[in-house]
Amino acid sequence: MSLLAVAGVTKRFGGVVANRDVTFEIRPGELVGVIGPNGAGKSTLFDLITGFERPDAGTVRLDGRDVTRLRPDEISRLGVARTFQKLRPFPGMTTLENVMIGAFQKTSDVGAAREAARAALAAVGLADRADAHAGGLSTGQRKRLELARALATGPRLLLLDEVTGGVDQATVPGLVRLVRDLHATGLALVVIEHNMRVIMDIAQRVVALQLGEVIADAPPAEIVRDPRVIDVYLGEAWRA
Amino acid sequence: MEIVNFAHGEFLMLAMYVAFFAWALGHLDPLLALPLAVLALAALGWATYHGLIRWVLGGPMLAQIFATFGLAVFLRAGAQFLWGVDFRVVQDPWLGGRVALGPVFVGLPQLAASVAALVAFLGLWRFLARSETGVALQATAQDRQAAALMGVDTDRMYALGWALGAGCVGAAGALLAMYFYVFPDVGGTFALLAYVTVALGGFGNVPATLAAGVVVGLVEVFAGLLLAPAIKYAVVFLLYLAIVLWRPQGLFGRW
Amino acid sequence: MVKRTALLALLAAVLVFPAVFTLPFPRHVMIMIFLYGSLAVAWNILAGYCGQISLGHAVFFGIGAYTSTLLVARAGLTPWAGMAAGAALAVVFSQAVAFPVFRLRGHYFAIATIAVGEIVQTLVINWDWAGGARGVFVPIKRPDSLWNFQFHESKALYYYVALGLLLLGLAVTRWLERSRHGYYFRAVREDQQAAASLGVNVAREKHRAIAVSAGLTALGGTFYAQYIFFIDPESVLSLSLSILICLVAVLGGVGTLWGPVVGAAVLVPLSEYTRVWLGGTGRALDVVIYGALIMVIAVLQPAGLVGLAARLGRGRRG
Numbered sequence: 001m002s003l004l005a006v007a008g009v010t011k012r013f014g015g016v017v018a019n020r021d022v023t024f025e026i027r028p029g030e031l032v033g034v035i036g037p038n039g040a041g042k043s044t045l046f047d048l049i050t051g052f053e054r055p056d057a058g059t060v061r062l063d064g065r066d067v068t069r070l071r072p073d074e075i076s077r078l079g080v081a082r083t084f085q086k087l088r089p090f091p092g093m094t095t096l097e098n099v100m101i102g103a104f105q106k107t108s109d110v111g112a113a114r115e116a117a118r119a120a121l122a123a124v125g126l127a128d129r130a131d132a133h134a135g136g137l138s139t140g141q142r143k144r145l146e147l148a149r150a151l152a153t154g155p156r157l158l159l160l161d162e163v164t165g166g167v168d169q170a171t172v173p174g175l176v177r178l179v180r181d182l183h184a185t186g187l188a189l190v191v192i193e194h195n196m197r198v199i200m201d202i203a204q205r206v207v208a209l210q211l212g213e214v215i216a217d218a219p220p221a222e223i224v225r226d227p228r229v230i231d232v233y234l235g236e237a238w239r240a
Numbered sequence: 241m242e243i244v245n246f247a248h249g250e251f252l253m254l255a256m257y258v259a260f261f262a263w264a265l266g267h268l269d270p271l272l273a274l275p276l277a278v279l280a281l282a283a284l285g286w287a288t289y290h291g292l293i294r295w296v297l298g299g300p301m302l303a304q305i306f307a308t309f310g311l312a313v314f315l316r317a318g319a320q321f322l323w324g325v326d327f328r329v330v331q332d333p334w335l336g337g338r339v340a341l342g343p344v345f346v347g348l349p350q351l352a353a354s355v356a357a358l359v360a361f362l363g364l365w366r367f368l369a370r371s372e373t374g375v376a377l378q379a380t381a382q383d384r385q386a387a388a389l390m391g392v393d394t395d396r397m398y399a400l401g402w403a404l405g406a407g408c409v410g411a412a413g414a415l416l417a418m419y420f421y422v423f424p425d426v427g428g429t430f431a432l433l434a435y436v437t438v439a440l441g442g443f444g445n446v447p448a449t450l451a452a453g454v455v456v457g458l459v460e461v462f463a464g465l466l467l468a469p470a471i472k473y474a475v476v477f478l479l480y481l482a483i484v485l486w487r488p489q490g491l492f493g494r495w
Numbered sequence: 496m497v498k499r500t501a502l503l504a505l506l507a508a509v510l511v512f513p514a515v516f517t518l519p520f521p522r523h524v525m526i527m528i529f530l531y532g533s534l535a536v537a538w539n540i541l542a543g544y545c546g547q548i549s550l551g552h553a554v555f556f557g558i559g560a561y562t563s564t565l566l567v568a569r570a571g572l573t574p575w576a577g578m579a580a581g582a583a584l585a586v587v588f589s590q591a592v593a594f595p596v597f598r599l600r601g602h603y604f605a606i607a608t609i610a611v612g613e614i615v616q617t618l619v620i621n622w623d624w625a626g627g628a629r630g631v632f633v634p635i636k637r638p639d640s641l642w643n644f645q646f647h648e649s650k651a652l653y654y655y656v657a658l659g660l661l662l663l664g665l666a667v668t669r670w671l672e673r674s675r676h677g678y679y680f681r682a683v684r685e686d687q688q689a690a691a692s693l694g695v696n697v698a699r700e701k702h703r704a705i706a707v708s709a710g711l712t713a714l715g716g717t718f719y720a721q722y723i724f725f726i727d728p729e730s731v732l733s734l735s736l737s738i739l740i741c742l743v744a745v746l747g748g749v750g751t752l753w754g755p756v757v758g759a760a761v762l763v764p765l766s767e768y769t770r771v772w773l774g775g776t777g778r779a780l781d782v783v784i785y786g787a788l789i790m791v792i793a794v795l796q797p798a799g800l801v802g803l804a805a806r807l808g809r810g811r812r813g
Contacts (some may be wrong), residue, residue, distance in 0.1 A: 050692065076694035084692070090685035093751075101682045105694040108675045153694055301601050303797040305548055306789050313738065314786025317779040318645055426668045428734070432613060435606045439599075466513040474617040477610040481595040484607065488598035 001064060003028045003157055004080075009048055009058030011041075011212075015088055018044040020212045026157065026190060031183045033203035037232065041212040042192045042197070043085050046159050050082050051075045059186075077105060081155035083146040085162050085192070091135030095126060098134050101132045102152030120152040124178060140171040147178065157188045166196050172216055176202060200224065214237075243293060246308040248434060249427025250315035251406050255413020256422045257319065260328050263417075270418045271352075277410040283485050289399045297398070304339045308333025319424040327421040356415055360408055367445045377401055400449035429473060436480045442490035452491060509658060513651040522650045526722065528763045529657035530715055531573045535744035538662035541740065543749035544677060545704035546666075546684025547597070551608035552740050554592075554615045555585040555709040557732035559716025561619070564631050564726055574633075574644035578717040585713035589705045597701050600687075609734060616732040630727025633720055653722050655659055660718060661756070664711050671707075680704055684750075689703035711755030712740075742785065745792055748799025757800050 011019040012227035018041045026032055043070040047053040051072040060068045062078055070078075081102075090098050098118035100110075107113050121127045124144040126160055129137065134145060143163070150158055152207050163179055164172045176198055183189055183202075193199040199206060199220070206223045216226045223229055245251070255277045262273035292311060296303040333349060368374040379387040380397040388394050421425070433456060441452030456476055463475035483491065513522060534556065542548045562584050563577025596607040620628045636643040638653075646652040671677040679700045682690040687697050720726050730736070747758025769781040796803050 005643040052688065052692075071690070071696075072691035073694050073696045078691055084689070084694055088686045090682055090689065093681055094686050097678065097681075100678055101690065101695065102693045104675045104678065110675065110678075113675070113678075149693060165648060244606060292790060292794065294714035296797075299793075300751060300797050301546075302542075302548060302745065303793045305602060305605055305793075306741075306797075307793040309550075309738070310786050310787070310789025310793055311790075313789060315781060317502075317786055320779040322784055432609060436610060439606065441605060468621065470621050471617055474614045477614045479591075480610060481607065481614075484598055485595040 002026060002061075002064065003030075004049065004133075004190075005061040005064075006049065007059050007061070009055045009060065011044055011048055011053060011055050017212050019055070022209075022212070022214055024207050024214060024217055026188055028156070029183075029186050029188050029206050031189045031191065031202060033199040033206040034190060034209065035090075035194075035196070035199060035206055035223075035229075036209035039211075040209040042209055043161055045209070046082055046161055046190075046192070049075075049159065050080060069141075076153060079148035079154070079156035080159065081153045081157070082159040083143070083150055085165070087142045087146055089134040089137070089142055089145055090152050091133070093134055094131050095121065095134050095137065096130040098145055099148045099152050101240070102149040103151045109122070116146075117152055120148040123151060124148040125174070129166075131239075133205065140167040140175070143167060143175065144178070145236065155187065157190070158182065160189060160191045162192055164193065164198055172198070242296070243304055244308070244435065245288075245313055245402075245405070246305065246431075247288075247312035248409065249429075249431025250312045250319075251281055251284065251409045251427070252413045252416070252430055253319060253422075253424060253427040254284065254315065256417045256420070256426060257323065258410070259414040259417035260311040263330045263333075264328075270330055270414050271334055273417075274411055274414040278407045278471045279410070281360045281410030281413070282403040282407035285404070285409075286399050287455045288406070289402035293402065294395065294398065316381045316424050316427070323424070325424060329421055330417055347419060349415075351413040353418070356411065361412060361446070361450055364408065369444060372464040373400070376452075377404075384402055396488075433476065435475070436477060439479055440483060440490055445490075448491065455491075500749065505544050513654050519650055522654055524764055524767050526650065526654055526657045527767060528759045529654075529661045530718060530722075531739070531743050531763050532756045533657070533661040533664045534715045534740045535758055536661065536668060537708045537715070538740050539744045539751075539755050540668060540671065540680075540711070541704045541708035543744060543751070543754070544671065544684065545680040545701060546607050547701060547704065548601075548741070549608045549705075549708075550605050550734070550737050550741065551610075551612035552712055553732050553734065553736040554612050555589065555712035556716040556719070556736060557615065557619070557726075557728070558585040558588060558709075559713030560720040560726045560731040561625060561631075561716075562713075563717040564633050564720045565625060568631055568634055573642055574717060575642075577623055578644075578714060581717050582710040582713040585709040586706045586715075587710035587735075590702060593702050593705050597698060597705075599668060599769075609737075612734055612737055613731070616728050618730055619728045623692075626727065628728060630725060630730070633724045633726075649651035652758075653718075657718060657722075659715070660714055663714075665752065665756070667711065669708060669762055672752065674699065682748075741791060744799075745789070745797075746799055748801030751799075751801045754799050754801040761800065 004026040006025070007023050009019055009022045010017070017237040022041075022045060034045070036042050044053065048055050051067070051070050051074065056067060058068075059066055062075075062080065067075055067078065080146070090101070096114065099120050100113045102190050103113040103120065106116065118127065118130065121130055124147050126141060126144050126148060129141060134142070137145060147160070163175050167175065172195070179189065179191065180202055191199070191203065200223075203220055206216070206218065206220050207214060207227070208223060208229045210232045215228045215232070216223055218226065258274045258280050259270040260275040262268040262276055263270060266278075288311065296307045315430035360493050368378055376387065376392045377397050377400060379390065380392055380394045381401070384394050387397070437452050437456045438449050440452075440456065459476050459479055460472050464472040467475065512525060516522060538549065559578070559581035562581035566572040566577040566580060567574055592611055595605055596611065599607050619625055623796045625631065629692050635647075636645050637647070639646045639648050641652070671680070679690070679695050682695055683694070683697050683700050691697050716731060719731065724731075728752070743758040743762050744755040745758070746762055747756065748754030766781060769784075792799065798805075
């Protein structure tokens with residue numbers, strides 16, 4: 001059975017349709033990429049899955065259970081973690097404290113949460129910044145922090161909104177390796193990514209969105225040959 | 241602009257004092273003192289932005305709230321220190337008495353104030369919607385960084401916003417001084433009503449604010465008539481809380 | 496270790512203070528420091544840690560003061576029972592009010608709390624059974640007894656009760672700082688959406704914070720009524736009281752354990768002495784100074800005196 005099943009989801013903001021009849025599934029342990037030009041509705045899709053927005057039509061199911069109307073914290077507690085495109089660390093708290101907020105989902109003991117947070121920071125390579133204020137981290141470090149925070153909740157499904165966006169080229173390989181390592185532990189991941197080289201490299205399957213609609217859902221090798229995808233998106237990106 | 245001026249009521253109080261002293265010392269009717277009050281308050285708004293607001297714009301929310309809140313306390317107590325707590329009143333303004341509007345009698349100063357308020361409303365609305373500066377002002381209010389990237393001098397826009405807002409309060413204060421007592425605490429209730437009206441309509445939406453103003457006015461009058469005059473404002477605030485429960489973004493707001 | 500020794504020395508000094516200073520005025524100043532300190536500590540739990548800046552905390556104070564006083568005056572109960580009932584009522588009221596006001600954020604939340612304060616004050620002014628605008632006197636009972644919560648002979652007992660309130664507030668804050676909820680409160684303050692994405696039930700944490708804050712504030716209200724023997728809507732339900740509570744915390748430093756206490760220790764003596772010097776003129780010069788002070792703190796040092804001290808300390812070391 002699929003881990004996540006999005007069926008016929010539609011979301012309008014005023015007159016603008018952000019998502020129209022979006023349907024796709026994620027199986028346990030899968031790594032799926034989501035691509036599409038700016039404004040294609042990728043981040044809105046994440047918001048709909050994680051309860052930050054409610055769809056006007058359609059359902060979101062987790063292990064077959066309808067979670068469409070649940071709040072973000074309830075969905076998080078069912079094992080779905082996410083990062084935000086516009087990074088949102090808790091700037092007035094230390095890096096370690098940021099991650100502890102996620103870790104408290106598994107324990108109410110402060111000492112245990114601290115240990116779990118340290119482990120998550122080590123996993124993303126931020127252990128040496130544990131006591132730094134999150135507000136003072138670089139963009140790449142903040143990406144890792146959000147990742148550690150999400151991991152500390154102990155998710156089964158992790159939604160990453162732009163893994164490599166906005167970080168310098170030198171940091172990209174490290175972040176990509178991190179995503180691959182996480183996948184190797186059996187975690188299911190859905191990754192929004194603009195860097196086509198990265199997505200073709202790591203994803204087992206790619207969902208392509210345009211103007212809120214799914215125009216292709218196939219393995220990377222097929223995606224690059226799909227005429228519609230080439231038309232609206234890959235064309236320029238591939239040549240560039 | 242995502243900053244609430246907690247000293248709004250005190251600005252109104254100062255405008256009323258401007259009108260009062262123009263009458264008491266210069267024998268100017270509040271109608272003649274109106275431009276004076278507008279200019280004085282616009283200058284105060286501009287100075288408030290440059291002296292206070294811009295220093296807390298990027299700071300924590302607490303600093304933003306307490307900056308204008310402190311200004312309110314300072315101005316109110318300052319007025320009490322300088323002019324005492326006595327109720328002052330402008331005697332025999334040009335506009336007095338009542339006129340018949342069909343079957344109802346309306347106080348002439350109140351009528352003039354209503355007309356002037358509507359004119360100000362239309363002017364502000366047109367300015368914000370049609371003029372280049374007005375559009376830039378709205379853009380700044382919605383997204384400061386984006387506006388700055390588009391070449392808008394957001395610092396000037398903020399200062400203009402404060403001058404404009406305070407100038408409108410100047411006009412309101414001069415008009416109000418025709419028929420209302422002037423004293424240091426006069427601003428409190430009016431300011432709270434103003435916030436509630438704007439919040440009820442939806443922030444940053446001029447026509448919605450006018451509609452909400454009508455709602456607030458009607459509720460106030462009927463609560464005063466049907467229940468008790470003493471609790472009419474409490475009823476307005478209760479209504480506000482009830483509506484917020486249902487629509488936190490206000491009646492016509494969209495976020 | 497040094498810190499603990501210093502704290503114990505401070506506590507010992509505070510405990511023997513009434514034995515050394517037997518005059519009423521110094522004791523009164525200390526009692527006011529403890530009272531406003533405990534109010535600011537309570538406000539700080541909601542505003543400093545959870546980030547919900549309330550400008551209507553006088554409501555909870557007033558509920559504490561009115562509940563106990565009316566139960567003493569109209570039903571003859573001991574003020575201690577009234578204190579418990581007042582705190583319970585304040586908690587219940589806070590939960591009811593929380594539903595509408597917590598739908599608003601930031602500045603708009605602050606405005607809504609002012610509106611709540613105005614509603615309650617207006618209703619009490621027009622409520623004759625509760626004394627209306629004229630207020631209520633606490634019936635004088637003699638002899639002095641702990642049961643009656645009245646001490647006419649010596650202010651020393653008031654002193655220790657007020658100190659107890661402050662220590663209770665500090666203990667609750669300390670406990671929160673070291674519990675999961677303290678971390679959750681701060682996450683809610685920093686970014687509600689990010690907190691929700693990590694499984695924090697934002698609404699429930701806010702309800703929790705305002706319940707604790709309201710209950711502690713109401714205890715102070717009962718103490719005030721038993722100490723002053725007279726309450727009216729102006730003294731226990733006004734916006735200016737709400738302002739004073741936050742001012743104490745903001746001056747000392749919000750979101751810190753000791754900030755509110757430092758704020759009270761600085762502001763209360765200042766206010767009591769200026770009242771004595773400038774009092775009777777009715778010209779509110781002290782309030783003018785407060786207003787200027789609030790603006791200066793907001794612009795220059797939003798972290799308060801505790802933040803300033805921390806910065807100076809770091810500067811010296813670094």
